[in-house]
Amino acid sequence: MDVTREGVFKWLERSAQALRENRDYLTQLDAAIGDGDHGANMDRGFQAVLTRLKEMADQDLGTVFKAVGMALVSSVGGAAGPLYGTFFMQLGIASGAKAALTPEEWVDAFEAGVKGVIKRGKAGPGDKTMIDALRSAVAEGKPLDEALRLAAAAAEKGMKDTIPMVARKGRASYLGERSAGHQDPGATSSYLLLRAAAETLVGS
Amino acid sequence: MVGLVIVAHSFKLAEGVKELADQMTGGKVRVVAAGGLDEETLGTSVERIVAAIDAAYGPEGVLVFMDLGSAVMSAEMALEMLPPERRALVRLCPAPLVEGAVAAAVQASLGGTLREVDAAARRAAELKKVEEDVSEPPAGHEKAEVERGGPSEPDAVDADSEGLGLELVLTVNNEHGLHARPAALFTQTAARFKSAVTVRNLTRGTPAANAKSLIQVLGLGVERGHRIAVSVRGPDQQEALKAIADLIEGGLG
Numbered sequence: 001m002d003v004t005r006e007g008v009f010k011w012l013e014r015s016a017q018a019l020r021e022n023r024d025y026l027t028q029l030d031a032a033i034g035d036g037d038h039g040a041n042m043d044r045g046f047q048a049v050l051t052r053l054k055e056m057a058d059q060d061l062g063t064v065f066k067a068v069g070m071a072l073v074s075s076v077g078g079a080a081g082p083l084y085g086t087f088f089m090q091l092g093i094a095s096g097a098k099a100a101l102t103p104e105e106w107v108d109a110f111e112a113g114v115k116g117v118i119k120r121g122k123a124g125p126g127d128k129t130m131i132d133a134l135r136s137a138v139a140e141g142k143p144l145d146e147a148l149r150l151a152a153a154a155a156e157k158g159m160k161d162t163i164p165m166v167a168r169k170g171r172a173s174y175l176g177e178r179s180a181g182h183q184d185p186g187a188t189s190s191y192l193l194l195r196a197a198a199e200t201l202v203g204s
Numbered sequence: 205m206v207g208l209v210i211v212a213h214s215f216k217l218a219e220g221v222k223e224l225a226d227q228m229t230g231g232k233v234r235v236v237a238a239g240g241l242d243e244e245t246l247g248t249s250v251e252r253i254v255a256a257i258d259a260a261y262g263p264e265g266v267l268v269f270m271d272l273g274s275a276v277m278s279a280e281m282a283l284e285m286l287p288p289e290r291r292a293l294v295r296l297c298p299a300p301l302v303e304g305a306v307a308a309a310v311q312a313s314l315g316g317t318l319r320e321v322d323a324a325a326r327r328a329a330e331l332k333k334v335e336e337d338v339s340e341p342p343a344g345h346e347k348a349e350v351e352r353g354g355p356s357e358p359d360a361v362d363a364d365s366e367g368l369g370l371e372l373v374l375t376v377n378n379e380h381g382l383h384a385r386p387a388a389l390f391t392q393t394a395a396r397f398k399s400a401v402t403v404r405n406l407t408r409g410t411p412a413a414n415a416k417s418l419i420q421v422l423g424l425g426v427e428r429g430h431r432i433a434v435s436v437r438g439p440d441q442q443e444a445l446k447a448i449a450d451l452i453e454g455g456l457g
Contacts, residue, residue: 041247070251073281077213077247079274082281085250120277170273 001144001202003101005061009053010200012068016046018192029185033172037078038185045076045084060099065092079170080186083117083130090116103144110137121169128165128172128179130186133158137194145202152191152198159183159191206312206321207234207260210305211253211279212271215240221269221302225309228388228418233312235305236260248275253282257294265293265318267325269305295322303328303419310388310418314395328419369437370445373406375429378455382426386456391418393451399438401448406431415448 019026019042027039048071056064065088073085094109095101101109114134123129136158137151162184167173172184208225212218218239225235238256241247253268260266268283270276279296286294295318297304304325311324376382382390394401394415401415407430413420415434426432432452436444451457 037246044245073278074249074251075241077241077245077249077274079277081247082250082274082277085281120280 001103003061003103003106003144003201005059005064005099007201008061008064009056011197012046012049012053014196014200015193016043016050018196019043019046019189022188022192026185026189029183029188032182033167033175033179034185035078035171038080038189041076041078041080042189045072045081048072048075060097061095061101062092062097065089065095068092079121080130080189083121083186086116086120087113087134103147106144107147123169126165127169128162128167128184128187129169130184130190132162132165132184133187133190133194136161137190145198148194148198148201152195155187155191155194159187162187205233205262206264206308206316206318207236207262207266208305208308208312209253209256209260209266209268210235210237210239210301211248211256211268211275212237212239212301213246213248213275215243217271217301221305224302225305227384228306229309229313230385233309234260234262235309248278250278250281250285253279254285257282257286257290261290261293263293265295267308267312267318267321268294268296269299269301269308269325270296271301293318297322297325299325299328306422307417307419310391313388314392324417327414327417369435370441371433371435372445372449373431373433374449374452375431376426376452376456377428379428381428381430382421382424382432382456387421387426388418389457390448390451391416391421393447394444396447397436397438397440397444399436399441399444401444402435404433404435406433 023039023043025039026042027036030036030038049068052067052071056067069085069089069092072088073081076084090113091109094112117134118124118131121129123131125131125135133155136154142150160183163182164180166177167175167179172179210218210221212221216239218237222235222237236256236259238252241249257266257268268279270279283291283294283296297308307328308321308325311321316324378386380386402412403415403421403424404410404412405424405426408425410424412435413424415421434445434448
């Protein structure tokens with residue numbers, strides 16, 4: 001039960017679909033505590049990813065993930081661009097020339113991606129950011145399909161846990177205490193990506 | 205000459221900052237705008253920033269200015285994507301976008317190194333745009349004033365008995381005062397000399413500003429008819445004062 005190129009393509013396509021369906025929802029969340037462009041930005045970014053994927057049919061996973069990262073950093077526009085871009089580029093570096101990843105390799109690559117996001121955004125747990133969803137999803141030592149489901153559930157919890165938090169990073173941090181009571185849009189898009197992974201990444 | 209890159213979420217904002225910087229240098233410095241995702245969409249793009257750095261690049265290096273939050277992250281990523289030998293000559297500058305870019309453009313046009321241009325931009329952050337209290341000029345600022353006589357004779361008088369410096373009071377008579385191009389010309393002239401040069405706007409009663417810092421000179425708000433006191437101290441103070449006096453009386457270009 002490995003992570004194959006086919007699984008990765010399905011994951012990215014499902015992610016693009018989920019982000020399109022939740023475009024207005026993400027924008028509403030962002031309008032409450034940010035600048036109100038997260039839905040449009042993520043949708044545009046993943047449409048650019050889909051375009052790039054068309055040229056990636058024969059490429060190794062390292063090349064695919066790096067191309068995804070580049071597409072995001074050049075099309076998302078907001079902070080999510082460099083952050084998700086870094087996540088996928090780190091996945092790419094960890095995947096190298098492989099066409100498939102074992103569950104252990106996948107977990108290592110995912111952790112490298114999350115570390116990259118933490119380093120890029122200089123955010124930690126509890127800052128009311130995507131880290132709160134992504135970090136909750138790391139390190140589940142189970143068979144891959146079950147691990148991915150647990151990761152998505154953990155990310156959902158991490159996302160909901162951002163509701164009472166006071167933002168310490170990004171545009172929402174300008175609001176201070178008034179950011180409490182709102183779910184973080186970045187944590188929400190991170191959850192959507194992990195839910196898509198649980199649905200598609202290993203063959204069903 | 206050091207090149208500049210302007211990273212902003214808005215295409216128009218980046219182009220506008222470039223326009224201001226170009227005006228100061230007459231287009232002598234390579235200033236490249238990397239604003240927006242495209243002409244209409246707000247955002248920053250790593251790809252556009254990398255391309256802008258390439259376009260601004262030269263042997264003296266590139267200084268990069270940024271507006272808000274994600275502009276910094278995007279610029280950091282762009283930097284990481286450069287070949288290592290280039291990366292060493294590209295710096296991200298923490299100065300405020302407009303003031304920093306304008307000050308850097310002038311410093312770059314004077315042939316400053318990357319370090320000097322960066323320092324000039326950072327000093328721009330210290331500018332007080334709005335004087336808290338202009339009703340009371342600093343006490344005693346009149347005492348060293350010497351009215352200037354003829355237009356070009358070196359008639360400066362020692363500002364104090366130990367001969368530590370010279371000061372001269374001049375009236376600025378050109379149409380726009382010390383603004384934009386005249387201010388750039390003024391700082392460029394002051395910067396040619398080793399001596400320390402400071403200037404106060406007597407009409408407004410401002411504290412002394414570094415005459416080699418464009419942003420500080422602009423901050424004096426010198427308009428037509430204002431009187432300024434120029435103080436010099438250093439090995440070439442006589443020449444410096446004469447050059448500045450000639451410039452002011454010649455109508456600043």
